[in-house]
Amino acid sequence: MQPPFRIGYGYDVHRLAEGLPLTLGGVRLESRLGIVAHSDGDVLIHAICDALLGALSLRDIGYHFPDTDAKWKGADSTRLLQHCAQLVREQGYEIGNIDCMLALEAPKINPHNTAMRTGLAEVLGLELHQISIKATTGERMGFVGRQEGVEASAVVLIFHAEVRL
Ligand code: MG
Numbered sequence: 001m002q003p004p005f006r007i008g009y010g011y012d013v014h015r016l017a018e019g020l021p022l023t024l025g026g027v028r029l030e031s032r033l034g035i036v037a038h039s040d041g042d043v044l045i046h047a048i049c050d051a052l053l054g055a056l057s058l059r060d061i062g063y064h065f066p067d068t069d070a071k072w073k074g075a076d077s078t079r080l081l082q083h084c085a086q087l088v089r090e091q092g093y094e095i096g097n098i099d100c101m102l103a104l105e106a107p108k109i110n111p112h113n114t115a116m117r118t119g120l121a122e123v124l125g126l127e128l129h130q131i132s133i134k135a136t137t138g139e140r141m142g143f144v145g146r147q148e149g150v151e152a153s154a155v156v157l158i159f160h161a162e163v164r165l
Contacts, residue, residue: 001089002060002093002160003084003144003160004159004160004163005096005157005159005160005163006055006063006093006157006158006159007055007070007155007156007157007158007160008050008051008052008053008054008055008056008155009050009051009052009053009054009153009155009156010046010047010049010051010052010053010061010154010155010156011041011047011050011056011152011153011154011155012042012043012044012046012047012050012061012151012152012153013143013150013151014035014036014037014041014043014149014150015035015036015148015149016033016034016035016036016104016147016149016164017033017034017036017060018032018033018034018148019034020033020036020105021034021040022034022042022078022107023035023041023042024042024043024044024102024112024116024135024150024152025044025045025102025112025116025117025119025120025137026042026045026077026078026110026119026123027112027115027116027118027119029107030107031104031107032106032108032110034075035145035150036154036162038067038072038073039072039074039075039076039077040076040077041077042077042135043072043086043102043150043151044116044133044152044154045062045077045078045080045081045120045153045157046048046077046080046104046121047098047100047152047154048079048081048084048098048154048156049061049077049081049084049165050051050153051080051098051154051156052084052085052087052088052156052158053084053087053094053097053156054058054156055088055093055158056088056091056093056155058087058089059087061115064080064083064084064085065080065087065151066075069075070096073165078123080159081096081120081123081124082123082124085123086123092160092161092162093106093128093158093160093161094159094160094161095124095126095156095157095158096130096156096157096158096159097129097130097132097156097157098120098124098126098132098155098156099132099134099154099155100131100132100133100134100147100152100153100154100155101134101135101153101154101157102133102134102135102136102138102150102151103135103137103138103144103149103151103152104137104138104142104144104147104150104151105137105138105140105145106147108135109133109135110134110135113133113135114128116133117131117132117133126155136157139155150164
């Protein structure tokens with residue numbers, strides 16, 4: 001029998017460098033520093049993908065979307081997210097809510113919070129209130145504080161479609 005509720009946790013980190021695009025939560029941000037990655041390197045979406053896969057005990061993002069697979073190479077991260085959400089539905093589950101944390105020194109995330117959540121809600125077929133995005137800095141400590149990288153984590157609750165909330 002499928003458990004009525006499951007939780008998942010995801011974490012991702014990418015390096016930052018000058019002159020590269022910075023896309024977080026599907027939103028392209030103005031920034032001196034951008035993400036070093038083969039894909040768009042959207043750490044926030046990658047963390048959410050891993051949280052969704054984790055809730056299903058379906059391993060991780062690297063297993064499902066290997067760099068070596070031409071189908072996913074350089075793919076827009078929203079496509080990966082759509083695929084993970086599809087896996088949730090195929091297992092008979094719905095997403096309850098997603099709570100995320102971003103850690104980076106700059107730029108400020110708050111002005112883009114609604115745009116990110118609106119876009120993600122659309123991709124996932126959710127209401128705005130089901131997605132939370134929070135951000136913090138590294139207080140100039142560690143790799144986040146030195147602006148060497150950006151870090152994201154996410155937790156998700158999924159519930160079986162037969163559960164009446
Ligand atoms: Mg990643």
